[in-house]
Structures are given as C-alpha cells and as structure tokens.
Amino acid sequence: MHQERNPFIDGKLYGDTAAWITVIGMSIALLGIVFSAFLGGGVFYSKRLMANLLSGKEVHIIWESSSVFGKSPPKYWFFKEHLCPDVISMIGIAIACYGSIFGLLAMLISMFKRKEVLFYKKGLYTVLTMLITGIVVLAALGVIALKR
Amino acid sequence: MNHFLFSLIVFLICTAIGCVAIIAGTGGGVLFTTLFLGFTSIHPDIIRATGLLAALSGTRMGARRFLRKGIANIRLVILLGFGYSLFAVLGAIVGLEITQKFGSIGVAFIKAALGFVVIIVGVIYLFARGANYPVVEKVDWFTEKLGLSVPYYEESRKIVVNYKLTKSYIGLILICVVGFISGTFGLGAGWAITPLLNLVMMAPLKVAVASSAVMISIGDTAAVFPYLMSNSIIPLFAVPAVLGLMVGAEIGSRLAVRIRARFIRYVLIVIMLGTGLELIYKGFHLMGIV
Numbered sequence: 062m063h064q065e066r067n068p069f070i071d072g073k074l075y076g077d078t079a080a081w082i083t084v085i086g087m088s089i090a091l092l093g094i095v096f097s098a099f100l101g102g103g104v105f106y107s108k109r110l111m112a113n114l115l116s117g118k119e120v121h122i123i124w125e126s127s128s129v130f131g132k133s134p135p136k137y138w139f140f141k142e143h144l145c146p147d148v149i150s151m152i153g154i155a156i157a158c159y160g161s162i163f164g165l166l167a168m169l170i171s172m173f174k175r176k177e178v179l180f181y182k183k184g185l186y187t188v189l190t191m192l193i194t195g196i197v198v199l200a201a202l203g204v205i206a207l208k209r
Numbered sequence: 210m211n212h213f214l215f216s217l218i219v220f221l222i223c224t225a226i227g228c229v230a231i232i233a234g235t236g237g238g239v240l241f242t243t244l245f246l247g248f249t250s251i252h253p254d255i256i257r258a259t260g261l262l263a264a265l266s267g268t269r270m271g272a273r274r275f276l277r278k279g280i281a282n283i284r285l286v287i288l289l290g291f292g293y294s295l296f297a298v299l300g301a302i303v304g305l306e307i308t309q310k311f312g313s314i315g316v317a318f319i320k321a322a323l324g325f326v327v328i329i330v331g332v333i334y335l336f337a338r339g340a341n342y343p344v345v346e347k348v349d350w351f352t353e354k355l356g357l358s359v360p361y362y363e364e365s366r367k368i369v370v371n372y373k374l375t376k377s378y379i380g381l382i383l384i385c386v387v388g389f390i391s392g393t394f395g396l397g398a399g400w401a402i403t404p405l406l407n408l409v410m411m412a413p414l415k416v417a418v419a420s421s422a423v424m425i426s427i428g429d430t431a432a433v434f435p436y437l438m439s440n441s442i443i444p445l446f447a448v449p450a451v452l453g454l455m456v457g458a459e460i461g462s463r464l465a466v467r468i469r470a471r472f473i474r475y476v477l478i479v480i481m482l483g484t485g486l487e488l489i490y491k492g493f494h495l496m497g498i499v
Binding site for chain 1: 216251254270272274277281288308313354430433442451454
C-alpha cells in the first residue's frame with residue numbers, strides 16, 4: 062500500500078503547484094487589464110487594436126499597426142520592456158503558462174526523493190516525466206517553435 | 210467602444226460559454242474556439258491561442274482537485290502525457306504554419322477542418338455512453354508490464370476501487386492523434402481523452418475524467434508556447450476570455466446539480482453540429498468552392 066500512496070503525493074504536488082501559479086499569473090494579468098482601463102495600455106493603441114482584432118487582421122498586421130513597436134516584437138518582449146499595464150498583463154499570462162513546468166519540476170524532485178517511486182518499473186515513469194518536462198521546457202524556450 | 214467595455218463583453222460571453230459547457234459535461238475551451246471561429250472574424254491564430262490558454266487554465270484547477278483526492282491516475286497521465294505533449298506542440302506549429310504560410314486559404318482550411326472535427330465531437334457526445342466501472346476480462350502483456358493501475362478511494366461508496374487497465378498500446382497511438390488535433394485547432398481534448406481512457410483502456414469513468422484533465426493541463430501547456438512565441442496572445446482579448454471561462458465553469462458546476470444536464474447536453478450537441486456546418490461552409494466559401 063505504501064508504494065501505491067507515493068504516486069498520489071507526486072500528483073498532488075504537481076496539481077497544487079500548477080494550479081496556484083496559474084491563479085497568481087492570471088491575477089497579475091487581470092491587474093494589468095484593470096490598470097490599462099485607467100492608465101492606458103502603454104503598448105497597444107486600444108481603439109486600433111479592437112478594430113483590427115474584430116476585422117480579422119492577421120497577428121503581424123495587428124502588431125504593426127496597433128502597437129508602439131510598429132512590427133511584431135521578438136519572443137518574450139515583455140520581459141525587456143518598461144513596466145506598463147500591457148506588459149504586466151503579458152507577464153501574468155506567461156507566468157500562468159509556466160505553471161505546469163514548475164509543477165512537473167516539483168513532481169520530479171518528489172520522485173527523486175523516494176527510491177520506490179524513482180525506480181518503479183525500472184524508472185520508466187521517472188524517465189517519461191523527465192521527457193515530458195523536457196518537451197514543455199524546450200517549447201517554453203522557443204526551441205520547438207515556428208521557424209521564420 | 211472603449212476597451213474596458215470590450216473586455217467586459219468578452220468576459221460575459223465567455224462566462225456564459227464556460228457555464229453551459231461545464232453543465233453539458235465538456236470543457237469551455239472546445240466551445241470557445243468553435244463559437245468564436247464560427248461566428249466572429251477574429252483571426253484563428255488569436256482564437257486558438259486563447260482557446261489553449263483557457264483549456265490549460267481551466268483543467269489545472271480541476272486537476273488540482275482530482276489529484277488531491279487521488280482519483281487521477283498519475284502513471285496513466287505520465288505514460289500518455291508524453292505522446293500527447295509532443296504531438297500537441299507539433300500540432301500547434303503545423304497549425305500556425307498553415308495560417309501564416311497560406312494566408313486566407315490557410316484560414317479557410319483551418320475553419321473547414323475544424324468544422325469536421327466539431328461534427329465528430331458532437332457525434333461522440335451523442336452516442337458515447339461512459340461506463341462507470343468497465344469490466345476488463347483480459348489484460349494484455351504490454352499493459353501488464355507497465356504496472357499502470359493505482360487504486361483510488363471512492364467517496365460515494367466508501368470503498369477503495371481496484372481497477373485494471375488494458376490496450377495501452379492502442380491508447381498510446383490514439384493519444385498522439387488527439388494531441389495533434391488539440392494543438393492544431395486550439396481545443397481542449399477532454400471530448401476525446403475521456404472516451405479513450407474509459408472505452409478503450411477501460412478506466413473507470415471518474416478516473417478517465419480526472420486523468421484527462423491532468424493530461425490536458427500538461428499537454429496544452431506545451432502547445433500554447435508556439436502561440437505565445439508568435440505573439441498570438443493579445444491580453445485585451447485573452448485575459449477576459451480565460452477569466453470568463455473559469456468563472457463560468459465555477460458557476461456552471463454549482464448550477465449543474467439543480468438543472469437538467471441532459472437537456473443542456475442536447476442543446477450543446479445541436480450548437481456543435483450547427484457551428485460545425487457553419488465552419489465548413491465558411492471554410493469552403495473562403496476557398497471559393499461554394
């Protein structure tokens with residue numbers, strides 16, 4: 062029974078970590094939206110953005126004509142810009158996206174703490190968890206991405 | 210229209226979508242992507258990115274509850290989650306490639322193809338009847354070797370349920386297809402994963418629902434990053450949409466116990482079939498076929 066309880070703890074760690082980081086991230090993103098209602102977004106020209114959004118313009122056109130950049134910015138642009146409501150929203154969204162990565166890392170650490178879980182079925186589930194984490198991290202780093 | 214009003218309207222529409230979806234027994238992501246692609250002009254890349262963000266945020270909340278209670282089978286999640294994550298991210302890249310390389314023809318293709326997928330989803334909802342505790346007569350050699358089963362405590366019956374799983378090799382193949390569809394069209398995939406786990410691998414219905422939520426919360430995280438990298442997530446649209454779907458799901462789960470879920474489910478099926486046909490028509494119209 063002891064061996065059966067351990068996956069339960071690993072899963073719980075993943076669930077708690079991923080969910081709380083998502084809540085924190087989305088709360089920050091909401092804060093950005095509320096600030097932008099009073100202070101203006103800082104990055105987007107909101108009227109032009111809404112018009113372009115609702116008329117079905119492509120993503121790069123939206124960025125070209127509705128943002129201060131005048132072009133589609135590089136990946137993770139919001140970590141390099143001065144803090145403003147739109148930047149706060151994007152940072153929040155990014156944090157929410159990272160939730161599962163931190164959850165998976167917490168699960169891996171927990172797995173490595175207990176031999177009976179680590180080596181269950183010759184470590185098959187530990188290796189698979191490492192591979193899943195690898196895929197998500199590579200996607201987050203933009204290694205697995207659309208090449209332009 | 211000022212942008213606060215725009216955010217409020219998106220929030221309210223998505224709250225309604227999230228509420229109806231959860232009562233009907235599906236995720237808000239599927240209905241959101243389908244309805245917004247079918248009935249608005251917003252570019253598919255933005256809708257799909259937001260749909261995936263909604264799917265992963267919503268399922269993480271559900272996953273937490275299921276994992277705390279030990280209902281989700283974490284070994285099953287890890288085994289199938291590998292294929293799901295890999296193919297979801299590949300699907301996202303292919304989906305973006307189609308719209309960005311082929312322009313309006315790519316958009317038309319995505320709409321028409323999603324129309325067919327949505328009709329299939331509607332048909333699955335119409336005919337698939339989950340079995341609470343499927344009986345496994347024979348466990349195949351491969352599944353036996355994987356040692357997948359993890360017993361769980363069934364609160365309603367106050368017993369520990371020991372269950373067997375089977376045909377994991379079929380599950381491994383099918384989950385790759387499901388992951389690819391999820392990433393390409395920006396859909397959550399509970400509509401496919403739950404029947405796959407319950408009807409093919411014979412997991413108890415509760416385990417199938419719970420494990421499906423955890424798997425989507427991981428796999429769709431991988432799929433959302435190519436959209437994030439291509440700047441397809443626009444906060445003014447994405448934040449109220451995701452929050453609306455999450456609030457709607459919370460309201461819906463409270464309302465579900467008081468209203469006739471079966472009726473709502475049939476309404477949802479009609480909406481999905483109707484929207485599916487609308488998407489096919491729009492796609493073919495953009496291609497100049499009709």
